[in-house]
Amino acid sequence: MTSYLKDVFTNTGNVSLFTASFFKSVLKQPFELKEFANQCYLLGYKALPLVGITGFIMGLVLTLQSRPTMVKFGAEAWLPGMVALSLIKEVAPIITALICAGKISSGIGAELGSMKVTEQIDAMEVSAINPFKYLVETRVLATTLMVPLLVVFADCIGILGGYIGMNIHSDVNLFRYLSQILESLTFLDIMPATIKTFFFGFLIGLIGCYKGFTASNGTASVGKAANSAVVAASLSIFIVDMMAVQLTDILYK
Amino acid sequence: MLQQDHEILTKPIIEIKKLHKSFGSNNHVLKGITLQVKAGENLIMLGKSGSGKSIIIKCLVGLLAADKGSLKVFDTDITKLDCTQLNILRLRMGFLFQNSALYDSMTVRQNLEFPLKRHSAELTDAEVEKEVEEVLKSVGLIEAIDKMPSELSGGMRKRVGLARTLILKPEIIFYDEPTTGLDPITSREISKLILSIQKKNNTTSMIITHDMACAKLTGDRIVILRDGVIYLEGTYRELENSKDEWVHSFFE
Numbered sequence: 001m002t003s004y005l006k007d008v009f010t011n012t013g014n015v016s017l018f019t020a021s022f023f024k025s026v027l028k029q030p031f032e033l034k035e036f037a038n039q040c041y042l043l044g045y046k047a048l049p050l051v052g053i054t055g056f057i058m059g060l061v062l063t064l065q066s067r068p069t070m071v072k073f074g075a076e077a078w079l080p081g082m083v084a085l086s087l088i089k090e091v092a093p094i095i096t097a098l099i100c101a102g103k104i105s106s107g108i109g110a111e112l113g114s115m116k117v118t119e120q121i122d123a124m125e126v127s128a129i130n131p132f133k134y135l136v137e138t139r140v141l142a143t144t145l146m147v148p149l150l151v152v153f154a155d156c157i158g159i160l161g162g163y164i165g166m167n168i169h170s171d172v173n174l175f176r177y178l179s180q181i182l183e184s185l186t187f188l189d190i191m192p193a194t195i196k197t198f199f200f201g202f203l204i205g206l207i208g209c210y211k212g213f214t215a216s217n218g219t220a221s222v223g224k225a226a227n228s229a230v231v232a233a234s235l236s237i238f239i240v241d242m243m244a245v246q247l248t249d250i251l252y253k
Numbered sequence: 254m255l256q257q258d259h260e261i262l263t264k265p266i267i268e269i270k271k272l273h274k275s276f277g278s279n280n281h282v283l284k285g286i287t288l289q290v291k292a293g294e295n296l297i298m299l300g301k302s303g304s305g306k307s308i309i310i311k312c313l314v315g316l317l318a319a320d321k322g323s324l325k326v327f328d329t330d331i332t333k334l335d336c337t338q339l340n341i342l343r344l345r346m347g348f349l350f351q352n353s354a355l356y357d358s359m360t361v362r363q364n365l366e367f368p369l370k371r372h373s374a375e376l377t378d379a380e381v382e383k384e385v386e387e388v389l390k391s392v393g394l395i396e397a398i399d400k401m402p403s404e405l406s407g408g409m410r411k412r413v414g415l416a417r418t419l420i421l422k423p424e425i426i427f428y429d430e431p432t433t434g435l436d437p438i439t440s441r442e443i444s445k446l447i448l449s450i451q452k453k454n455n456t457t458s459m460i461i462t463h464d465m466a467c468a469k470l471t472g473d474r475i476v477i478l479r480d481g482v483i484y485l486e487g488t489y490r491e492l493e494n495s496k497d498e499w500v501h502s503f504f505e
């Protein structure tokens with residue numbers, strides 16, 4: 001029990017130090033712009049199909065499932081707005097973030113872990129290239145930027161899925177569908193939901209990098225790094241989401 | 254002129270004093286290593302597997318922190334440097350990893366370009382390309398230039414690793430088992446290459462090896478590690494004729 005607690009505390013301390021060194025060096029020259037762009041492309045592109053498919057299904061399913069209830073209350077006209085609202089505020093961010101935790105965070109964990117184990121990170125260091133800047137910062141910045149973009153993509157595809165869901169039972173004009181959605185959305189709905197996705201992206205990158213970068217030697221630790229990156233990233237996404245929702249709840253009362 | 258040359262040759266460029274390093278509480282690997290390497294010298298390091306040879310050179314480039322002792326390279330105590338200062342010194346040192354440590358997401362060409370482009374920004378693309386081809390030719394692997402590391406054999410990887418070490422033209426090179434796992438002919442070529450690099454650029458080298466043919470060909474002086482200290486040192490000749498049973502067993 002005490003050793004478990006000790007583990008938890010040392011881990012928390014190490015993650016904090018890792019995060020601190022990220023912020024300390026991120027503004028310093030040289031900027032690895034090329035590698036950053038490369039990572040944005042790789043990480044964003046890899047998760048794109050999966051995010052698209054789940055976003056579509058979420059929109060479709062939410063519409064189909066909420067429909068009977070709304071019809072019962074005679075509020076069918078509100079259905080698009082309601083679905084879009086729950087997609088944008090909660091479903092798309094959390095589902096996308098979880099997918100990225102599974103796909104991107106574990107990928108980064110495994111990649112950096114195997115680089116660590118095969119001494120590639122050491123090789124970078126002895127050739128006077130800062131591996132933290134080159135590997136960690138580029139990836140964390142890339143996920144911080146790409147996860148919000150993926151969420152927006154999931155929002156759009158989800159709304160499209162909702163439109164198809166509507167059309168299964170009735171014939172709805174696309175413009176009318178979209179204007180119904182726009183009417184029910186306010187800036188205050190979108191803003192907090194968008195802000196939290198940057199935190200999701202940051203955590204996904206940071207946790208993957210931390211797990212990979214601190215993998216111990218030996219090939220078994222590569223799998224462990226990938227695995228624990230997913231677990232830690234998913235859990236922290238839920239925790240941050242809960243905090244974000246409570247915070248907005250207080251602010252907008 | 255001659256006198257000057259002589260002085261450069263005898264001045265120690267690496268000075269290790271009472272180096273201690275342990276892992277955990279019960280694995281005391283290095284117990285006070287004291288060692289000097291003169292400029293322009295090829296020093297061979299022998300010792301049983303697990304005796305801490307790789308640890309010594311990793312401490313010298315600052316990959317591992319020493320527990321105790323002083324490590325002077327180019328007359329600077331590297332244990333007292335910050336990151337930026339250390340990186341300036343690292344540019345003058347090359348390190349060949351025991352397992353090559355090639356970047357496996359990059360092709361051979363990119364592996365070699367990576368350090369070069371970062372540290373010699375003034376080079377044009379054509380010049381970079383020329384350097385890369387030249388150094389690959391010197392290790393006899395020009396045909397593998399566009400392959401991925403995963404497509405190479407262990408020996409080829411080692412030679413690419415060597416090429417990557419050489420491309421920045423370091424003044425000191427640490428070789429961690431440069432010929433292990435190579436056939437006798439390639440081993441001999443690598444040994445000759447090490448020798449010709451020493452002659453051409455007047456580099457200083459520390460070479461860890463179990464390959465006595467390589468040691469004989471390239472070494473000016475040999476040190477043997479045992480139980481965390483330098484057990485014996487001397488030329489190949491002297492050690493070969495040593496009366497010590499244990500030392501002698503290396504030469505059989």
Ligand SMILES: Nc1ncnc2c1ncn2[C@@H]1O[C@H](COP(=O)(O)OP(=O)(O)OP(=O)(O)O)[C@@H](O)[C@H]1O
Binds near residue numbers: 217282305307
């Ligand atoms: N990162 C590490 N953590 C814990 N112990 C380590 C670590 N690296 C090395 N050691 C220990 O240090 C000792 C020396 O390792 P080192 O790699 O220097 O051996 P070596 O002399 O190079 O052997 P070889 O000829 O097999 O390469 C080993 O016993 C090993 O257990």
Ligand SMILES: [Mg+2]
Binds near residue numbers: 306307308351429
């Ligand atoms: Mg070794």
